[in-house]
Amino acid sequence: MAVIEIQNLRKTYKTGFWRKTEKEGLKGISFEVREGEVFGCLGPNGAGKTTTLKILMGLIFPSGGTARILGMDIHDPRVKQQIGFLPEQPYLYDYLTPLELLEYYAGLSGVPARERRKRSEAALARAGMSEAANMPMRKCSKGMLQRVGIAQAIVHDPKVVFLDEPMSGLDPIGRREVRELIQSLHDEGKTVFFSTHILTDAEAICDRVAVLDRGELKGVDVVADLLSKARGKVEITWQGQPKIESIRAMSLDYHATGESVRAVVKEADTDRVVDAVRQAGARLVSVTPVHGALEEYFLAKVDAPKKEAEE
Amino acid sequence: MRARLALIAANTFREAVRDRVLYNLVFFALLMVAAAPLFGVISIGVEKIFMVNLGLAAIVLFGVVIAIFVGTGLVSKEIEKRTLYTVLARPVARWEFILGKYLGLAATLAVNTSCMAAGFFVAVAYVSVGLHAADVNLLVALYLIGLQLLVMTALAILFSSFSTPIFSAAFSFAMFVIGNFVEDMRGFAAMSGGPEGWLVRGLSYLVPNLGAMNVAAQVAHGQPVPGALILADTANALFYAVAALAAAVLIFERRDLK
Numbered sequence: 362m363a364v365i366e367i368q369n370l371r372k373t374y375k376t377g378f379w380r381k382t383e384k385e386g387l388k389g390i391s392f393e394v395r396e397g398e399v400f401g402c403l404g405p406n407g408a409g410k411t412t413t414l415k416i417l418m419g420l421i422f423p424s425g426g427t428a429r430i431l432g433m434d435i436h437d438p439r440v441k442q443q444i445g446f447l448p449e450q451p452y453l454y455d456y457l458t459p460l461e462l463l464e465y466y467a468g469l470s471g472v473p474a475r476e477r478r479k480r481s482e483a484a485l486a487r488a489g490m491s492e493a494a495n496m497p498m499r500k501c502s503k504g505m506l507q508r509v510g511i512a513q514a515i516v517h518d519p520k521v522v523f524l525d526e527p528m529s530g531l532d533p534i535g536r537r538e539v540r541e542l543i544q545s546l547h548d549e550g551k552t553v554f555f556s557t558h559i560l561t562d563a564e565a566i567c568d569r570v571a572v573l574d575r576g577e578l579k580g581v582d583v584v585a586d587l588l589s590k591a592r593g594k595v596e597i598t599w600q601g602q603p604k605i606e607s608i609r610a611m612s613l614d615y616h617a618t619g620e621s622v623r624a625v626v627k628e629a630d631t632d633r634v635v636d637a638v639r640q641a642g643a644r645l646v647s648v649t650p651v652h653g654a655l656e657e658y659f660l661a662k663v664d665a666p667k668k669e670a671e672e
Numbered sequence: 673m674r675a676r677l678a679l680i681a682a683n684t685f686r687e688a689v690r691d692r693v694l695y696n697l698v699f700f701a702l703l704m705v706a707a708a709p710l711f712g713v714i715s716i717g718v719e720k721i722f723m724v725n726l727g728l729a730a731i732v733l734f735g736v737v738i739a740i741f742v743g744t745g746l747v748s749k750e751i752e753k754r755t756l757y758t759v760l761a762r763p764v765a766r767w768e769f770i771l772g773k774y775l776g777l778a779a780t781l782a783v784n785t786s787c788m789a790a791g792f793f794v795a796v797a798y799v800s801v802g803l804h805a806a807d808v809n810l811l812v813a814l815y816l817i818g819l820q821l822l823v824m825t826a827l828a829i830l831f832s833s834f835s836t837p838i839f840s841a842a843f844s845f846a847m848f849v850i851g852n853f854v855e856d857m858r859g860f861a862a863m864s865g866g867p868e869g870w871l872v873r874g875l876s877y878l879v880p881n882l883g884a885m886n887v888a889a890q891v892a893h894g895q896p897v898p899g900a901l902i903l904a905d906t907a908n909a910l911f912y913a914v915a916a917l918a919a920a921v922l923i924f925e926r927r928d929l930k
Contacts, residue, residue: 418761421928437762446761452754455685456690468679469762513758523761 363553364521365394365417367478370426372576374413385445386412389426390578392571393566394554401584402556404573410556411449413573414525417554418446432520436449442471445519449526449556451510455499459509462498468519475570480516487545488512489538503530511539515546522546524555528562540566555600564588572662579662587654593628594651596603597635608634627653676764677772680862684776688742698784701734703891723799724892725794730812732886735785735821736848742780743828744840746773747920760929767921773897774829774917781821789814812902816885819909823880824848826916834922834927851882880912881905 372386387409394400402410415421417428421434433440453462463481472480481638485494490636493501501509507530514522527543528536543566546553558564563570564584572579603617611634614625622643626634631648638645688694704726744834747770750756759769796810797803827847831840850857854876885905887897 418757420760421755421930422926438765441761441763444761446758447709448754448757448761451758453758454755456687465679465683466758466762469676469759469764471763510758517762560930594924 362396363393364396364431365400366427366429367392367413367417368427370413370416370428371424372409372416372421373424385576387416387423388576390573390576391426392578392581394552394569396552397547397550398568399543399553399555399566401567401570402554402573403558403560403563403570403655404556405558405663407575408573409576410573410578411525414446414523414554414556417523418444426554442517443520445517445522447510447522447527447661448515450529451506451513452508453498453509453513455497457498458495459485459501459512459640460494464496466513467516468654470519472517480518481512483511484516485509487515487542489535501671504535507531507539508535511542519551520553522556524553526557527555528557529560536562544613550554560655560659570655570658572659574663580658582658584655587658594625595628595631596623596625596647596649596651597631598646599638599643600646602638603643605637605641605643608639616666622647677775680759680764680772681767681779684746684773688780690775691742692782694738694742694784695851697734697738698787701730701788702862704730704734706791706795720796720800721892723796724810725888727795728810728817728888728891729816731785731788731792732817732820734788735817736824738784739777739781739821739824740828740841740844740848743777743825744832744837744844745830746777746829747924748832748835748837748840754929756929769835770829770917770921770924774825776812777825777829778822779791781825782818785814785818785821809887809894809896812897813887813891816887816897816905819905820882820885821910823851823882823912823916826913826920827880827883829917830920830923832923841897847879848878848882852886853883854879854881855883881908885909 368391369389370387370391371389374384374386376382379656390409390413402413412421417430417435417443418424430440431443452586453614454465457465460478461480463484464477467477467480468474482491482494485491488511490505490508493505498506498509507527511524511527514524524543527539531539541564543553543555547566565580567582567584569583571581599622600620601667603620603622605622608626609615611630612624613670614623614624624634628650635645635648704891718917750759755766756769792814793807793810796807824844824847828840828844831843836844857872857876861869861876863869864872866884887901887907890897
């Protein structure tokens with residue numbers, strides 16, 4: 362079942378002093394997000410990711426097309442009870458504490474008064490913010506605010522969670538925790554739609570991804586399929602012999618920096634390359650399977666039209 | 673719906689109460705009221721008249737300053753700081769947000785005005801050695817000040833629904849000043865006649881007649897305020913407040929939040 366249905370969605374902004382110049386934010390995109398999947402919306406800055414999210418949240422109005430969530434129009438008030446939203450770089454009321462903020466939002470989302478405290482504390486605990494629950498928000502770091510932002514998106518136990526750049530502002534540990542949190546939402550059967558430009562995050566947790574570029578949808582694909590297509594490549598690095606011609610000849614990619622060399626070869630050639638490195642007297646540093654699937658897919662989708670245009 | 677309105681209003685109240693600027697304003701208002709008896713000493717025999725005029729002027733002035741500065745920031749600040757995103761992504765209609773904000777600020781102003789009024793009555797009791805029956809008119813004057821603040825808050829929210837805080841404050845102050853000269857505009861219109869007279873008369877009906885809600889001079893002299901005036905002022909204030917809020921909702925409902 363499709364939880365999010367987007368059909369020919371368009372957004373045109375009027376710019377300039379007289380508002381006569383039109384700029385297309387979204388150029389008629391269409392895709393669906395299925396129930397229970399983690400769906401990543403990828404794209405460079407200005408691709409239309411945030412615009413899509415803002416339309417879905419009812420913050421801006423589309424210039425054309427339709428968008429439905431859980432089978433209902435996005436402006437249907439019943440939809441809003443079933444969704445949670447984390448905006449990009451969340452700006453939260455700095456005169457409140459995280460606990461006060463979550464209780465307020467829980468109330469706005471229709472959580473009964475007697476349950477608000479319990480639910481808020483649970484959401485803060487899930488986001489790793491229990492210890493700072495009563496700290497004034499204005500004293501919170503950027504990473505802490507991001508965690509509070511995530512907690513407010515799930516405090517009312519929504520069916521669909523929308524996250525705009527959820528890893529932004531987080532350190533590596535925080536990013537891993539957010540990935541785990543998204544995974545746990547997925548395990549509970551919730552649908553997660555999130556936008557990001559960090560491809561490794563998307564690759565680690567998404568079931569499917571859509572690539573947007575300059576307001577156009579460039580493709581929607583299953584991440585597992587992309588990863589399987591990439592299998593069969595291995596990256597081998599060594600030191601001491603920058604030019605081993607036999608390896609260079611069979612390499613898909615060969616790059617030497619001083620004494621260090623990085624070569625990408627077919628998985629089937631691994632043993633031959635390793636033997637060649639040893640025979641040449643070089644020091645083998647690493648043999649690693651290549652995981653650049655999503656990046657390759659992304660760059661192909663985003664760069665291809667540019668290259669075509671250049672040609 | 674009512675629960676959401678109450679929550680938004682309560683949060684707006686909490687925001688205002690936690691803002692130090694508000695305390696500074698109330699402190700200065702109370703200081704002015706407290707200083708009024710000292711001014712009264714200078715004008716022998718008219719202490720109370722001076723006291724009442726200055727006290728009521730201080731209450732209305734500081735009330736309007738709070739209404740405008742807090743009111744103009746209520747919506748525009750939320751858009752600017754994007755705090756609105758996480759609110760409107762919930763089952764909160766845009767009109768509920770506007771109305772909730774208005775009610776929250778109205779409650780804040782009611783508490784502030786009550787504090788200032790309490791200080792004012794203490795000062796009046798000090799100057800006139802106790803309160804007298806005629807002082808009930810002071811309550812009427814305070815009620816009419818409350819009406820002015822309700823109108824100004826609604827106007828501040830209206831302007832902030834489509835403009836920046838600075839422009840909104842400027843527009844609101846202009847409306848406050850013009851609103852206090854509505855009777856003069858109508859007098860001018862009656863005298864001049866012709867197209868310009870009609871124009872001025874028409875304009876005078878676009879702005880609320882705040883001057884008619886200022887009865888400080890009357891009550892300072894112990895004169896009662898006619899019931900008809902109280903009723904007319906109440907209807908006038910409600911009409912303009914509702915119209916301004918309705919316009920704010922209409923604008924805000926269609927606005928893209930960038």
